[in-house]
Amino acid sequence: MELASKYNPADIEQKWYQYWMENGFFSSKPDGREPYTIVIPPPNVTGVLHMGHMLNNTIQDILVRRARMMGKNALWVPGTDHASIATEAKVVNKLAGEGIKKTDLTREEFLGHAWDWTRKHGGIILEQLKKLGASCDWNRTGFTMDEVRSESVIKVFCDLYNKGLIYRGVRMVNWDPKALTALSDEEVIYKEENSKLYYLKYYVAEDDGKGETGAEGEIVHRDAKGRYAVVATTRPETIMGDSAMCINPKDPKNQWLKGKKVIVPLVNRVIPVIEDEYVDIEFGTGCLKVTPAHDVNDYMLGEKYNLQTIDIFNDNGTISEAAGMYVGQDRFDVRKQIAIDLNNAGLLEKEEAYNNKVGYSERTNVVIEPKLSMQWFLKMEHLAKIALDPVMNDDIKFYPAKYKNTYRNWLENIKDWCISRQLWWGHRIPAYFLPQGGYVVAATEEEALKLAKEKSGNQSLTMADLRQDEDCLDTWFSSWLWPISLFDGINNPGNEEIKYYYPTSDLVTGPDIIFFWVARMIMAGYEYEGKMPFKNVYFTGIVRDKIGRKMSKSLGNSPDPLDLIAEYGADGVRMGMMLSAPAGNDIKFDVALCEQGRNFNNKIWNAFRLVQGWEVKDMEQPESAKNAVKWFGHKLNKTIEELEDHFSKYRISEALMTVYKLFWDEFSAWYLEMVKPAYQQPIDKATLDATLNYFETLLKLLHPFMPFITEELYQALKTRDAKDSIMVSLLPKKEDYCNKCLDRMEQTKEIIAGVRNIRAEKGISPRESFKLFYKGELDAKNNSIIEKLANVESIDVTPANGVDGASQTFMVGTIEITIPLANNVNAEEEIKKMEEEIKYLEGFLISVNKKLSNEKFVANAKPEVVANERKKQADAESKIATLKANIEKLK
RNA sequence: GGUCUUAUAGCUCAGUUGGUUCAGAGCACCUGCCUUACAAGCAGGGGGUCCUAGGUUCGAAUCCUAGUGGGACCACCA
Numbered sequence: 001m002e003l004a005s006k007y008n009p010a011d012i013e014q015k016w017y018q019y020w021m022e023n024g025f026f027s028s029k030p031d032g033r034e035p036y037t038i039v040i041p042p043p044n045v046t047g048v049l050h051m052g053h054m055l056n057n058t059i060q061d062i063l064v065r066r067a068r069m070m071g072k073n074a075l076w077v078p079g080t081d082h083a084s085i086a087t088e089a090k091v092v093n094k095l096a097g098e099g100i101k102k103t104d105l106t107r108e109e110f111l112g113h114a115w116d117w118t119r120k121h122g123g124i125i126l127e128q129l130k131k132l133g134a135s136c137d138w139n140r141t142g143f144t145m146d147e148v149r150s151e152s153v154i155k156v157f158c159d160l161y162n163k164g165l166i167y168r169g170v171r172m173v174n175w176d177p178k179a180l181t182a183l184s185d186e187e188v189i190y191k192e193e194n195s196k197l198y199y200l201k202y203y204v205a206e207d208d209g210k211g212e213t214g215a216e217g218e219i220v221h222r223d224a225k226g227r228y229a230v231v232a233t234t235r236p237e238t239i240m241g242d243s244a245m246c247i248n249p250k251d252p253k254n255q256w257l258k259g260k261k262v263i264v265p266l267v268n269r270v271i272p273v274i275e276d277e278y279v280d281i282e283f284g285t286g287c288l289k290v291t292p293a294h295d296v297n298d299y300m301l302g303e304k305y306n307l308q309t310i311d312i313f314n315d316n317g318t319i320s321e322a323a324g325m326y327v328g329q330d331r332f333d334v335r336k337q338i339a340i341d342l343n344n345a346g347l348l349e350k351e352e353a354y355n356n357k358v359g360y361s362e363r364t365n366v367v368i369e370p371k372l373s374m375q376w377f378l379k380m381e382h383l384a385k386i387a388l389d390p391v392m393n394d395d396i397k398f399y400p401a402k403y404k405n406t407y408r409n410w411l412e413n414i415k416d417w418c419i420s421r422q423l424w425w426g427h428r429i430p431a432y433f434l435p436q437g438g439y440v441v442a443a444t445e446e447e448a449l450k451l452a453k454e455k456s457g458n459q460s461l462t463m464a465d466l467r468q469d470e471d472c473l474d475t476w477f478s479s480w481l482w483p484i485s486l487f488d489g490i491n492n493p494g495n496e497e498i499k500y501y502y503p504t505s506d507l508v509t510g511p512d513i514i515f516f517w518v519a520r521m522i523m524a525g526y527e528y529e530g531k532m533p534f535k536n537v538y539f540t541g542i543v544r545d546k547i548g549r550k551m552s553k554s555l556g557n558s559p560d561p562l563d564l565i566a567e568y569g570a571d572g573v574r575m576g577m578m579l580s581a582p583a584g585n586d587i588k589f590d591v592a593l594c595e596q597g598r599n600f601n602n603k604i605w606n607a608f609r610l611v612q613g614w615e616v617k618d619m620e621q622p623e624s625a626k627n628a629v630k631w632f633g634h635k636l637n638k639t640i641e642e643l644e645d646h647f648s649k650y651r652i653s654e655a656l657m658t659v660y661k662l663f664w665d666e667f668s669a670w671y672l673e674m675v676k677p678a679y680q681q682p683i684d685k686a687t688l689d690a691t692l693n694y695f696e697t698l699l700k701l702l703h704p705f706m707p708f709i710t711e712e713l714y715q716a717l718k719t720r721d722a723k724d725s726i727m728v729s730l731l732p733k734k735e736d737y738c739n740k741c742l743d744r745m746e747q748t749k750e751i752i753a754g755v756r757n758i759r760a761e762k763g764i765s766p767r768e769s770f771k772l773f774y775k776g777e778l779d780a781k782n783n784s785i786i787e788k789l790a791n792v793e794s795i796d797v798t799p800a801n802g803v804d805g806a807s808q809t810f811m812v813g814t815i816e817i818t819i820p821l822a823n824n825v826n827a828e829e830e831i832k833k834m835e836e837e838i839k840y841l842e843g844f845l846i847s848v849n850k851k852l853s854n855e856k857f858v859a860n861a862k863p864e865v866v867a868n869e870r871k872k873q874a875d876a877e878s879k880i881a882t883l884k885a886n887i888e889k890l891k
Numbered sequence: 892g893g894u895c896u897u898a899u900a901g902c903u904c905a906g907u908u909g910g911u912u913c914a915g916a917g918c919a920c921c922u923g924c925c926u927u928a929c930a931a932g933c934a935g936g937g938g939g940u941c942c943u944a945g946g947u948u949c950g951a952a953u954c955c956u957a958g959u960g961g962g963a964c965c966a967c968c969a
Binding site for chain 1: 894905950967
């Protein structure tokens with residue numbers, strides 16, 4: 001059957017994925033083999049595939065497919081994350097579109113909608129991963145909120161509570177006024193912003209009207225209304241919450257304010273001036289307004305000096321009743337308005353442009369409000385301690401290692417983790433409040449009731465008397481158990497699966513979640529399994545567009561991965577991703593790389609077309625083919641060795657490039673040309689068999705990178721058993737190879753290239769054959785190959801008196817090759833060329849001689865280095881002599 | 892402000908303990924070819940002050956110092 005000259009991936013990808021699934025090649029059960037385990041970083045359940053996922057999952061698939069083909073029991077566990085805030089926000093939006101407010105629904109009703117949404121959109125991303133070729137064991141698909149995982153989360157919460165590591169209290173937390181929930185520190189992203197610094201007048205209360213000029217250095221502001229202090233603030237809308245003004249006691253310019261009281265502008269409340277060294281004398285005017293309810297540092301001052309805390313914001317970021325003014329208006333509207341009002345009242349001294357950093361919610365992208373509230377916290381000191389050393393001493397290896405620093409830095413400065421969220425979509429906190437106050441923590445209602453009875457001494461309590469905490473847990477409080485909970489290690493400690501698959505082998509993820517997820521998994525791993533959760537962590541880069549911008553929806557610079565797959569094939573896209581993705585570096589993605597991937601697929605396809613068209617005949621194996629077969633065997637083994645080295649260092653893009661060159665340059669451009677019979681001529685059986693075997697080996701080496709085309713050709717190469725597949729075949733083990741043979745072939749290639757070069761220069765057709773002479777140590781083993789590929793009719797030693805007539809020479813190492821050319825030589829040109837080379841060699845010789853005449857060099861350098869220089873010297877001298885002789889002859 | 896990281900061809904990057912394998916690869920580019928597997932191809936070719944300035948050394952892309960320009964993370968700025 002005639003095959004198309006272009007490979008069409010669409011035809012086969014679906015077919016083979018189906019085949020793999022039907023035969024259960026992805027699934028794994030514990031057995032006697034060495035396990036190799038990866039757990040997927042669970043994508044958001046309602047998310048869609050983006051380029052970051054493509055990169056991440058391609059790498060995981062390459063690793064797991066390779067491990068499988070190395071005979072390990074390879075398991076890649078897929079799953080999704082319930083993504084508390086993100087999903088809840090989506091559901092709230094969707095309901096809003098239908099005119100339903102979350103506040104109009106009961107918790108149960110809302111969760112009903114959320115589950116509907118999850119069922120509808122959940123798993124789309126997993127289907128997309130299948131298009132990419134991901135070899136996940138789909139039967140094991142987990143979800144952070146399914147039964148097993150939920151039970152694990154609750155159990156762990158109770159355990160940590162009972163260990164005294166979880167506590168509840170009022171603290172200043174990051175409040176998201178859109179999602180209406182607290183966030184952890186890690187969920188706040190600080191962004192540079194061009195804002196304004198407002199200078200507000202705080203008049204001194206009970207001013208005597210006269211006042212004194214300040215002592216030297218003091219700045220005393222005074223106008224018709226009296227003396228005043230100036231406070232610089234970026235947030236004038238918070239003045240309603242002011243409860244003090246603070247100066248640095250050592251600040252000379254504000255000495256006059258000591259002990260005074262000042263009046264909050266517009267609000268007209270009188271507040272004290274306090275002194276604390278926290279205040280930066282250099283900043284603004286050295287006067288700080290203290291708003292304990294709305295700033296972390298002010299909160300500390302408030303605690304220290306026992307100041308009143310006035311919470312002027314509602315949860316949604318509007319001004320509360322407590323403010324007394326602007327009630328119900330949005331905080332940013334009020335900022336604008338209050339500046340106008342202050343100005344009109346003569347209370348705004350000036351405005352300045354100012355650059356500062358503002359915290360935004362990672363999920364909803366609204367400005368975070370520091371807010372005092374009652375939350376649940378996990379103490380981190382103990383957990384940080386057990387997680388630090390294993391990474392620092394490389395029990396768990398980071399690739400690239402530079403992230404060890406980042407990791408240590410975070411762990412050494414860690415703060416307690418706020419784990420409660422004022423959301424419904426998530427694991428509800430298993431704390432139950434008693435009617436008379438206090439609470440109990442328990443995994444089930446029954447236990448809770450029992451504990452409540454004990455605690456209250458009231459045996460007649462019923463469930464109806466208990467009220468479960470409304471909050472749910474931070475999403476990461478479930479993700480951090482992922483490598484354990486996927487094997488049910490929390491609920492069934494020491495079960496067969498957790499014993500076999502844990503610790504997992506490699507984790508592939510982005511550095512952006514090193515704190516959110518990686519560090520916390522390590523904590524949970526040691527706390528609950530007493531062992532690391534994974535042995536190696538491969539941090540991918542961020543996928544950027546080709547001019548370096550982060551890919552984002554708003555920029556519209558992110559291609560749809562499925563469109564790419566449709567255009568270039570999954571294999572082509574996988575290769576495109578990997579070509580540009582050294583570990584840890586950001587990758588600049590360019591569709592041109594997918595094109596390169598597609599072209600490579602086509603190259604493989606066409607190599608197959610050639611091979612499958614050969615007719616075998618009972619005939620002797622030509623000398624050239626025999627030598628080619630031997631050589632390629634060595635080449636293959638050497639490359640396998642290189643590949644193993646690259647993989648051991650997680651240099652995956654280099655590994656790919658190595659196979660790429662092996663297939664394209666060595667196999668297609670050289671080997672196949674060497675063994676290829678003339679057009680429509682048959683091939684001998686030995687060569688054909690060897691070639692088919694090599695082809696199969698190459699497909700195996702390529703398979704982890706390009707699963708689809710390799711399966712297609714593996715199956716087409718020869719008749720296979722019913723349930724055979726390349727993906728469960730074994731990679732060849734590295735065997736010894738002969739370096740001398742490899743070197744010899746490199747020399748052979750150079751000679752062939754030299755001859756081709758002369759043809760190109762002189763415009764001689766490849767069909768015109770000629771004789772070749774050489775001087776020097778040429779190993780004759782590959783002569784038949786030279787004859788074939790360079791179209792040379794004979795190879796002989798150059799006669800002592802040279803070649804008759806015109807000729808052309810070139811050097812390959814120390815061997816001088818001469819080709820007689822009847823009428824094609826321009827003597828002058830040749831002489832000129834040779835003279836140029838002599839000039840270069842003489843310059844080279846001078847530098848070598850200089851080195852060798854340097855006594856210090858000869859004395860200090862390693863003997864082999866000196867010997868090398870001597871050899872260089874000798875070689876250069878002999879080359880010069882040869883060239884000079886040739887010039888003489890031409891003259 | 893602190894910590895870390897990085898600078899090599901037009902682009903993306905390799906370059907291990909300093910020394911013939913040290914100035915490389917892929918892509919892009921230029922020239923010639925529709926040569927019966929492949930123009931998504933074949934054969935050739937050009938291209939770099941290894942960021943700058945010092946230093947160590949017989950010898951530096953490689954080690955040290957400083958500077959400049961990227962990048963990342965952390966902290967803080969009222």
